[in-house]
Amino acid sequence: xxxxKKAIAWPQISNRPAVTIPTAHxxxxxxxxxxxxxxxxxxxxxxxxxxxxxxxQSSCVFGEGLRALDCDCGVxxxxxxxxxxxxGGIITYAWEEGxxxxxxxxLEAIALQEAEGIxxxxxxxxxxxxxxxxxxxxxxxxxxxxxKGDKAVIGSRNPKKIVALENAxxxxxxxxxxxxxxxxxxxxxxxxxxxxxxxxEK
Ligand SMILES: [Zn+2]
Numbered sequence: 001x002x003x004x005k006k007a008i009a010w011p012q013i014s015n016r017p018a019v020t021i022p023t024a025h026x027x028x029x030x031x032x033x034x035x036x037x038x039x040x041x042x043x044x045x046x047x048x049x050x051x052x053x054x055x056x057q058s059s060c061v062f063g064e065g066l067r068a069l070d071c072d073c074g075v076x077x078x079x080x081x082x083x084x085x086x087x088g089g090i091i092t093y094a095w096e097e098g099x100x101x102x103x104x105x106x107l108e109a110i111a112l113q114e115a116e117g118i119x120x121x122x123x124x125x126x127x128x129x130x131x132x133x134x135x136x137x138x139x140x141x142x143x144x145x146x147x148k149g150d151k152a153v154i155g156s157r158n159p160k161k162i163v164a165l166e167n168a169x170x171x172x173x174x175x176x177x178x179x180x181x182x183x184x185x186x187x188x189x190x191x192x193x194x195x196x197x198x199x200x201e202k
Pocket of ligand 1: 062064071074
């Protein structure tokens with residue numbers, strides 16, 4: 001070895017820099033995946049496991065940034081970082097506010113929810129939007145830049161994410177529930193996703 005530089009165990013995505021971000025759960029490596037439909041971050045653990053924990057995360061400024069009590073995006077992301085630090089894995093992160101419908105539609109949907117006491121999926125439908133328009137193809141494409149294997153542990157209740165992985169030839173060997181601190185509002189939000197979007201209860 002001619003260099004003392006720390007080896008990057010995961011494949012490097014491009015000639016963009018890979019950076020190490022220290023988190024409460026450990027160091028993660030962050031790279032940029034530049035895809036035709038937009039950039040994603042690929043966040044990986046400091047080591048490469050045989051079977052990675054995989055999480056597809058869509059941005060949610062209220063949950064992740066403001067730590068809103070009625071959504072679970074922030075606590076889910078935190079639990080996913082913990083899971084990859086402990087077991088090894090990959091989080092793909094896309095700027096997809098309102099499940100990809102955009103921040104403007106998201107604000108409209110929240111306003112409708114407040115005014116009419118309806119849930120998120122219902123509000124999107126009232127706005128003539130598909131409540132789950134994401135196919136996660138962009139996440140799979142970003143994931144494939146660093147992981148060529150055929151098995152994964154998934155941290156999600158969303159069956160569409162499982163289908164997206166399986167269509168890419170990645171078998172889900174286990175589905176883990178990311179343990180997240182619950183509030184009463186989060187319970188209401190999460191239980192609304194079960195009938196509305198076919199999410200698993202656990
Ligand atoms: Zn959220």
